[in-house]
Amino acid sequence: MTQSAWTRSGAPVDASTFTLIQWEALKKTAQLGDYVMTCCKAPAVLKTSINGLPFFAHLSDECATAPETVWHHAGKAAVLAGLASLGIEGNDEVPGQSPTGEKWEADVLFKASDRTIAIELQRSYQHLRDFTRRQERYAESGVECYWLVRKETFITLAKATSRLLLKRDYGNVFPPGGIGTGMLSELPVAMLDTENSQRVMFGGLKAATVPAWLAGILNRSYQYRGGSWNLD
Ligand SMILES: [Zn+2]
Incomplete structure (x- = not known):
């Protein structure tokens, strides 16, 4: 579960900046590959947690990238999205x-x-x-x-x-x-x-x-x- 991702063209995205209505609409229109995970560039799937938090997830199973790298990439994307x-x-x-x-x-x-x-x-x-x-x-x-x-x-x-x-x-x-x-x-x-x-x-x-x-x-x-x- 992560809140940051990249768009296909490399722009940082922070899922927490979307309203739930915007997020649900995006879920319906987004194509697989429109968003990629910051950790491994694998396609990201748009999801909503049981607490109603928008987040990105891997399409299948776990990520093979080391935790150190995952944290670092997610953090950088979060900062870049925040600046944007x-x-x-x-x-x-x-x-x-x-x-x-x-x-x-x-x-x-x-x-x-x-x-x-x-x-x-x-x-x-x-x-x-x-x-x-x-x-x-x-x-x-x-x-x-x-x-x-x-x-x-x-x-x-x-x-x-x-x-x-x-x-x-x-x-x-x-x-x-x-x-x-x-x-x-x-x-x-x-x-x-x-x-x-x-x-x-x-x-x-x-x-x-x-x-x-x-x-x-x-x-x-x-x-x-x-x-x-x-x-x-
Ligand atoms: Zn990954």
Whole structure:
């Protein structure tokens, strides 16, 4: 069950942006192959969950693509579809380099007024120092970077960042107001759920659709507050 797919011509589609009436109408008119799965480019079938959520599914059986790749492709398509819904063209796998010659490749990169923004999708855990190094490389290149990671990765990362945050910003004294999800102000990380309803989650039961999260980056309402990165 996934909410993102590609059209035959390669445009990203987010099923959650359709009303049920639109979705049912599309089901009747869509030809097999009009939509393809982001994971393996196999034809996607339009379905509706028992909870009334539109989604795309493989025509037959399971997907042979590794979970890592499935998550990454679904996430990229979700971000690109979200940007398209805001009238912004994003590109995926965009290479670049910092002024000192350090190379990077953004999962999704887009421009909005005078800002260049990268969205990095990280399913498997990487060490905090790698998050930090990649974030700094983008900063040196004049690129803002925002991370979407799998829930398990977020929880593991939060253990490392909480420890650093408490030591560095609070002198190892746990503040009465808590430290939220224990994230760092210089490292904007949120969770992406690609399996059920395609949502960005911030911890503390807060969540948003992918387009709402992207809009929050653009209008800067996606902010760091008391240890957490989230929307208002
Ligand atoms: Zn597949």
